[in-house]
Amino acid sequence: MDHFDHDQFDHFERELARMMRDSQETTPFEAKHRTRLRSGVRSGRRVRTARKAVGSALAVAGIGLGFFLLPHDRVDDRPQAPLPRPALSPTLPGPTPTLTPDTTPSGTTSPTPTGSTGPSSTPTGTPAGSSTTSSPDPSTTDTSAPPSGTETTGAPTGRSTLTSPATSPPATESSATVGAADSG
Amino acid sequence: MEQSRADGFDGFVAARWSALFHLACLLVGGDRHRAEDLLQEAMVKLWFAWPRIGEEAPEPYVRRILARAAARSARRRWWGERPVEQLPDRAEAGDVSAVVAERSRLEVALAQLPPAQRAAVVLRYYQDLPDRQVAEVLGCPVGTARSHASRGVARLRRILGDVIEPVG
Incomplete structure (x- = not known):
C-alpha cells in the first residue's frame, strides 16, 4: 500500500493527522461484542x-x-418444412421420355461412380425442362447396382434410385430421376 | 474447515477491533454507538467473505465497507441532532485530560462535515491513503475524492483554526 507523503502536508494537515492518530483509545473486543x-x-x-x-x-x-x-x-x-415439390414421375401428363445426352439407345452410359459425369446422373445440373422420368418399371428400378452404378438420390422425396447403365434396359424404361432435384 | 475459518476470523477481529473501532468513530464523527453498529455490520460481511479474502487482505475490505457505509449513511438515515430535555455534560477544561479534550474537539469538528467529505478526510489523513486509493475505497472518481478531501480540510481549518495554531 503506497501511503501518502506527509512532506506535502502543511502544518494544519500534519496536526490534523496527529490528532486523529492520538485520539485513538483502546477498545477491547469484549464478550458482548462477540455475542x-x-x-x-x-x-x-x-x-x-x-x-x-x-x-x-x-x-x-x-x-x-x-x-x-x-x-x-x-x-x-x-x-416450415420444405414445400413439396411437384412429383415428376406420376404427375407428368404424358411421359414422353427424352434421352439424355450420354444415354445411348442401347442403354449403355459411361460408368462413373462419382455421379458427376452427365446430366443423367447429376441431380443439380439439369434444367427443369429437360427432366425426364420414364414409366416406373419395378424390374428396372430395383435392379441391384453393379459396382459401376450411379446412385441418384431424389432430394424431395428421399427416394433413391439406382441407375445401372450397363444392365438396365433402354433408357426409356429406366426409372432414372433426372435433374429433378433442384428444378424447383 | 469451519473451525479454522472461525479461528482465523476471531483472531483477526480480536487483534484489529480497537483500531477499526477508532476508524469507525472518526468516519461517523464520534458517535460511539453508531460506530459500533457500523463495525458490527462490516464484521458480519467480513465473516461471509472470509473464505475469499481471509488470507489476503481482510482489513482493506473492512475499511472499504466502513467508509462506503459511512459516506452514504446520510442518504439512508438521519443521524443528526435530536432534541433532548436536558443538555448532556460538556467537556470542560480542567476535569478532563488534554487528550480527551482534543479528541472531543476533533470529533465535534468532524461531525460538522458532510459524510462523504468526512470519509475522504479520514481516509486521507488518518489512513494515509493517496487520492487514488481514497477514490477506490469510496467508489468514486479520483477528482471527486480529491474534491471531497480538500473541501473537508478547508472546512476543518475554519472549525479548528483556534485549536491548531498556524506556525510562525
Whole structure:
C-alpha cells in the first residue's frame, strides 16, 4: 500500500493527522461484542438462505413458465418444412421420355461412380425442362447396382434410385430421376 | 474447515477491533454507538467473505465497507441532532485530560462535515491513503475524492483554526 507523503502536508494537515492518530483509545473486543457478532452472523445466514430459496423458486417458476409457453411458440413460429415439390414421375401428363445426352439407345452410359459425369446422373445440373422420368418399371428400378452404378438420390422425396447403365434396359424404361432435384 | 475459518476470523477481529473501532468513530464523527453498529455490520460481511479474502487482505475490505457505509449513511438515515430535555455534560477544561479534550474537539469538528467529505478526510489523513486509493475505497472518481478531501480540510481549518495554531 503506497501511503501518502506527509512532506506535502502543511502544518494544519500534519496536526490534523496527529490528532486523529492520538485520539485513538483502546477498545477491547469484549464478550458482548462477540455475542452480538455471532447473532449478526446467524441472522445473515438466515437472510442468505431465504434469498437463495426465493431465487431458486423464481428460477423454477421461470423455467416452468418457459416450458408452458414453449409448445405454443413452436406451433406458431417454427420454420416450415420444405414445400413439396411437384412429383415428376406420376404427375407428368404424358411421359414422353427424352434421352439424355450420354444415354445411348442401347442403354449403355459411361460408368462413373462419382455421379458427376452427365446430366443423367447429376441431380443439380439439369434444367427443369429437360427432366425426364420414364414409366416406373419395378424390374428396372430395383435392379441391384453393379459396382459401376450411379446412385441418384431424389432430394424431395428421399427416394433413391439406382441407375445401372450397363444392365438396365433402354433408357426409356429406366426409372432414372433426372435433374429433378433442384428444378424447383 | 469451519473451525479454522472461525479461528482465523476471531483472531483477526480480536487483534484489529480497537483500531477499526477508532476508524469507525472518526468516519461517523464520534458517535460511539453508531460506530459500533457500523463495525458490527462490516464484521458480519467480513465473516461471509472470509473464505475469499481471509488470507489476503481482510482489513482493506473492512475499511472499504466502513467508509462506503459511512459516506452514504446520510442518504439512508438521519443521524443528526435530536432534541433532548436536558443538555448532556460538556467537556470542560480542567476535569478532563488534554487528550480527551482534543479528541472531543476533533470529533465535534468532524461531525460538522458532510459524510462523504468526512470519509475522504479520514481516509486521507488518518489512513494515509493517496487520492487514488481514497477514490477506490469510496467508489468514486479520483477528482471527486480529491474534491471531497480538500473541501473537508478547508472546512476543518475554519472549525479548528483556534485549536491548531498556524506556525510562525
